[in-house]
Amino acid sequence: MSLNCIFCNKLVFGESGLTVPQRGPAHQHCYQADSALRRTFQCLDIAELNDDELRDLKDLVLSEENDRRRKQGMSAGNDQAVELF
Numbered sequence: 849m850s851l852n853c854i855f856c857n858k859l860v861f862g863e864s865g866l867t868v869p870q871r872g873p874a875h876q877h878c879y880q881a882d883s884a885l886r887r888t889f890q891c892l893d894i895a896e897l898n899d900d901e902l903r904d905l906k907d908l909v910l911s912e913e914n915d916r917r918r919k920q921g922m923s924a925g926n927d928q929a930v931e932l933f
């Protein structure tokens with residue numbers, strides 16, 4: 849394995865280096881810049897999903913949100929709970 853940063857391809861040495869699991873060495877500042885730009889949720893990198901998968905995920909999130917709002921409406925004893933679509 850080379851000791852070049854997986855982000856900028858320059859040599860990683862000394863204290864500024866770290867190892868990204870399963871990927872390789874990186875500079876701390878490169879790693880931090882990358883993770884700030886990355887759209888990840890827990891272990892899921894949503895930038896790597898294809899359009900269909902992304903749509904599925906969005907639908908899932910929306911229906912979970914609706915479901916929670918409905919439950920909250922019920923537990924609050926609100927008989928005028930708004931149905932969300």
Ligand SMILES: [Zn+2]
Pocket residue numbers: 853854855856857858874875878
């Ligand atoms: Zn770097």
